[in-house]
Amino acid sequence: MSTKSELAPFKLPRWEDLPDIDLYMDQVIKLTEKHLSSLGIKPVTAAMINNYVKLKLLPAPIQKKYTRVHVAFIFAIAILKDVFEITLIKEGILIETQTLGLKQAYNLFVSDVENAVRLIETQGEKREPVTLLEGEITLENRILKLAALTFAAQRVVKNLILTESKGEKNDSKNSDLN
Numbered sequence: 001m002s003t004k005s006e007l008a009p010f011k012l013p014r015w016e017d018l019p020d021i022d023l024y025m026d027q028v029i030k031l032t033e034k035h036l037s038s039l040g041i042k043p044v045t046a047a048m049i050n051n052y053v054k055l056k057l058l059p060a061p062i063q064k065k066y067t068r069v070h071v072a073f074i075f076a077i078a079i080l081k082d083v084f085e086i087t088l089i090k091e092g093i094l095i096e097t098q099t100l101g102l103k104q105a106y107n108l109f110v111s112d113v114e115n116a117v118r119l120i121e122t123q124g125e126k127r128e129p130v131t132l133l134e135g136e137i138t139l140e141n142r143i144l145k146l147a148a149l150t151f152a153a154q155r156v157v158k159n160l161i162l163t164e165s166k167g168e169k170n171d172s173k174n175s176d177l178n
Contacts, residue, residue: 010038010117012110015103018072022065025049028074036078039117040155044078052077057090072106079113083150092143099140109144116145116152 013035023031025046032044049066052058058073066074073093080089096105137145 010035010114012075012114014110015068015072015106018068020068022062022067023071024065025061028066028071031071032074032078036075039079040158041078041082044074049074055086055090057086057093069102072102076106076109079151080147083154084147092147096141096143100144105144108141109148112145112148113151116148117155120149120152120156 019031028049029044029046037043049058052074053060057077058070061070076093077086077089080092084092093105096109099105100108135141135145
């Protein structure tokens with residue numbers, strides 16, 4: 001079984017693709033699930049979003065509505081929370097948004113996540129080395145690029161382990177039949 005068959009193709013929404021109208025919590029949850037489920041990311045819950053607000057990872061909603069800014073932060077947090085501690089995510093977001101601005105940092109991050117996943121998927125399928133990051137790593141973008149790469153590597157490794165363990169189980173079943 002190949003890695004590509006397990007990992008569905010995906011495209012994360014860019015800043016311009018995020019809703020420019022305010023959303024209620026349930027709409028935000030549906031939107032994140034729609035875009036992140038193909039990455040194997042655990043669904044975001046209302047309790048999680050409320051905790052992100054309490055931890056000041058997100059600004060508080062305005063009259064129970066969430067803006068494009070909230071949605072961008074939630075996407076980034078959801079992608080990174082299995083790989084990094086929340087405090088590191090918070091610091092990384094602050095550094096990159098102060099350095100690059102929110103729109104540019106978000107667009108660069110989702111683009112780098114897509115590129116990193118594709119490149120690492122390719123590496124998982126082949127025995128030959130590939131360049132893991134496109135473009136130059138600079139002081140301004142190094143956190144984004146390396147975080148995207150870390151996420152992608154963890155995702156592909158999990159899939160490879162699951163694929164291999166399924167293969168071993170199938171092999172042992174076949175040998176039991178002989």
